[in-house]
Amino acid sequence: MSTIPTHTFPLFVVPFLIGLLFISVWLLFLFLKWIGELDRNGLVKFGQNILTKKTLRAIGEVFMESLLHRKLFRKNPLLGYMHMCFAFGWFMIILIGKLEVIAYSGKITARPYVAIFFKHFVSPEEKFVRSGMYSFLMDFFLLMILSGLFLAALKRFRSKTLGMTHTTRHNRIDRWTLAFLWLIFPARFLAESIASGSEGYSFLTGQTGRLLASFLPVQQMEIPFWWIYSIALFGFFILLPFSRYMHIPTEVAYIFLKNWGLDKRRVNRGFTNFEIYSCSRCGVCIDVCQLKTQAGIGTVQAVNFTRDIRSGSLCEEDLKNCLMCGRCNEACPVGIDITLQKQMYRGQFARFDKNEFTYLNTPTPAEQSTVVYFPGCMSSLSPGIEQSMVKIMEQAGEDFKVLGDEQRACCGRPMLLSGNTEAAQKLIAFNRDFILSSNAKMLVTSCPICYKMFRENYQLPIPVLHHSEYLLQLAETGKIEMEKQQLRMVYHDPCDLGRGSKIYDQPRQLLQQAGTLVPSNFERENALCCGGSLGNTKINQASKDKITKHLVEELSAPNPELLATACPVCKRTIARHSSIKVMDIAEVVAENIRKKTIQPNVKEEFESLLK
Ligand code: SF4
Ligand code: SF4
Numbered sequence: 001m002s003t004i005p006t007h008t009f010p011l012f013v014v015p016f017l018i019g020l021l022f023i024s025v026w027l028l029f030l031f032l033k034w035i036g037e038l039d040r041n042g043l044v045k046f047g048q049n050i051l052t053k054k055t056l057r058a059i060g061e062v063f064m065e066s067l068l069h070r071k072l073f074r075k076n077p078l079l080g081y082m083h084m085c086f087a088f089g090w091f092m093i094i095l096i097g098k099l100e101v102i103a104y105s106g107k108i109t110a111r112p113y114v115a116i117f118f119k120h121f122v123s124p125e126e127k128f129v130r131s132g133m134y135s136f137l138m139d140f141f142l143l144m145i146l147s148g149l150f151l152a153a154l155k156r157f158r159s160k161t162l163g164m165t166h167t168t169r170h171n172r173i174d175r176w177t178l179a180f181l182w183l184i185f186p187a188r189f190l191a192e193s194i195a196s197g198s199e200g201y202s203f204l205t206g207q208t209g210r211l212l213a214s215f216l217p218v219q220q221m222e223i224p225f226w227w228i229y230s231i232a233l234f235g236f237f238i239l240l241p242f243s244r245y246m247h248i249p250t251e252v253a254y255i256f257l258k259n260w261g262l263d264k265r266r267v268n269r270g271f272t273n274f275e276i277y278s279c280s281r282c283g284v285c286i287d288v289c290q291l292k293t294q295a296g297i298g299t300v301q302a303v304n305f306t307r308d309i310r311s312g313s314l315c316e317e318d319l320k321n322c323l324m325c326g327r328c329n330e331a332c333p334v335g336i337d338i339t340l341q342k343q344m345y346r347g348q349f350a351r352f353d354k355n356e357f358t359y360l361n362t363p364t365p366a367e368q369s370t371v372v373y374f375p376g377c378m379s380s381l382s383p384g385i386e387q388s389m390v391k392i393m394e395q396a397g398e399d400f401k402v403l404g405d406e407q408r409a410c411c412g413r414p415m416l417l418s419g420n421t422e423a424a425q426k427l428i429a430f431n432r433d434f435i436l437s438s439n440a441k442m443l444v445t446s447c448p449i450c451y452k453m454f455r456e457n458y459q460l461p462i463p464v465l466h467h468s469e470y471l472l473q474l475a476e477t478g479k480i481e482m483e484k485q486q487l488r489m490v491y492h493d494p495c496d497l498g499r500g501s502k503i504y505d506q507p508r509q510l511l512q513q514a515g516t517l518v519p520s521n522f523e524r525e526n527a528l529c530c531g532g533s534l535g536n537t538k539i540n541q542a543s544k545d546k547i548t549k550h551l552v553e554e555l556s557a558p559n560p561e562l563l564a565t566a567c568p569v570c571k572r573t574i575a576r577h578s579s580i581k582v583m584d585i586a587e588v589v590a591e592n593i594r595k596k597t598i599q600p601n602v603k604e605e606f607e608s609l610l611k
Contacts, residue, residue, distance in 0.1 A: 019237030085148020324535030346419030376447025532573030
């Protein structure tokens with residue numbers, strides 16, 4: 001074992017040490033403050049789960065997402081590689097650097113700057129256990145970071161090369177922080193190469209050092225380059241908390257909190273802060289937002305929203321100009337639930353009149369039935385859906401009750417989306433009482449908006465089914481049968497049914513029994529919004545039309561004879577711009593149902609007679 005000289009304390013390590021101390025203290029205080037703002041439930045979960053398997057799961061997720069950037073890799077391999085180079089490469093350099101110092105000195109308590117400036121303290125001529133391997137690995141990961149740096153520069157100046165049409169603008173602090181970040185690794189590369197000088201042997205810094213030593217006075221250059229490296233680290237650490245790069249430490253903490261089950265959110269408090277500050281401003285959410293790509297509205301995307309909260313400049317107009325389609329949630333590599341965050345922040349601007357909905361008195365008990373069918377307010381605008389459902393349920397011999405206009409109120413989701421939680425609660429209470437009074441075994445709805453609302457906010461003791469699930473059940477149990485037609489169909493996934501409730505397969509399985517389903521370019525998680533969203537209270541009709549027309553173009557591209565969907569809002573919105581016929585799946589099923597389906601009970605009786 002060799003000893004790192006204890007008497008040497010080169011002055012150039014001072015900026016690095018100050019920066020390290022500053023960022024450590026800052027993060028400790030800030031994170032403790034946010035944790036202190038968690039509600040009681042959050043604090044209990046925090047305490048209960050910290051020493052459980054959930055922590056191991058969180059470590060795995062940090063490794064896969066914060067270091068390897070797996071999700072980003074899947075969406076955009078080049079961008080994923082770029083982020084991985086910085087995160088994983090830097091992590092490995094810190095880790096291997098620490099191991100290298102231990103291997104050299106035999107101690108784990110070396111001063112924190114030794115691993116960072118190792119080549120200043122230990123000349124390449126000094127050999128120790130596996131010194132060649134350490135040199136190789138350090139060079140390998142440094143090269144990896146430098147390749148990421150090259151891509152980052154490409155992204156900054158020619159973003160389309162990395163498959164990004166729109167990127168984010170850096171403010172002045174971001175620009176300085178980025179400059180320091182970009183300086184760290186070239187400075188380290190040159191400082192290590194120069195320190196190796198003519199004795200270097202590792203493949204990157206060693207060979208570069210030999211080359212430089214052949215025509216430059218490297219001995220005089222070493223200390224200035226270590227200074228540059230140390231100052232770059234200092235600048236990055238000092239500016240990090242005030243820049244977009246704050247996401248680096250915050251995302252790690254956010255992943256742990258998520259895995260420990262924390263999810264209660266309050267505006268500007270606790271968990272919400274961890275989520276908002278985890279946004280890396282990568283800009284992935286810009287290109288997926290149809291308000292940007294179709295309507296040219298560029299101030300409302302998720303990346304703007306998180307920035308505006310951080311800077312305290314969130315405005316009502318932008319907050320309410322959002323389709324709440326969830327395309328950005330799906331795309332976000334960090335997994336930020338933007339629509340839920342927006343819904344919560346909208347509450348700050350909500351105005352609730354206590355006299356609203358006073359006409360909702362205690363409902364008279366509903367007639368008893370096995371299935372309660374809740375068409376949804378929007379189905380009133382497209383009565384064919386309700387009529388089709390009634391026809392199918394009658395043919396299937398179901399014991400059902402349709403909740404008519406006078407027996408139901410709006411499910412409350414538009415109120416919730418606008419942040420008007422109090423009004424939503426009134427509607428929920430009214431509908432819930434009425435549904436429960438029917439003693440039904442199942443609630444079926446045709447509206448994905450109501451469906452999501454019933455499942456997430458009503459706490460009903462009975463199963464809630466979207467009509468696509470229910471109709472598939474009827475088909476699978478033989479209660480209905482369909483005639484397969486020579487009909488080419490494209491299916492459009494409604495936002496709240498697909499991304500919002502993960503119902504992708506059931507509508508497709510049903511449609512395949514009625515005709516041939518052909519794929520479109522935007523399907524399942526990647527489906528486009530129709531533009532008719534009830535969640536956007538600020539968009540104008542012209543912008544809506546642009547969004548719908550683009551969707552119709554995409555759906556029509558495979559030349560279908562029918563556009564099918566599973567939402568009354570989507571159906572109505574698409575039909576306004578489509579020359580191809582548009583139908584809800586309930587209408588498709590009703591039109592193709594075999595007229596003389598033998599009821600299962602009739603079939604059983606018939607079979608028993610034959611015995
Ligand atoms: S919200 Fe997500 S996708 Fe958008 S910039 Fe932030 S991290 Fe990237
Ligand atoms: S929810 Fe949809 S409309 Fe709103 S910002 Fe995200 S992608 Fe854009």
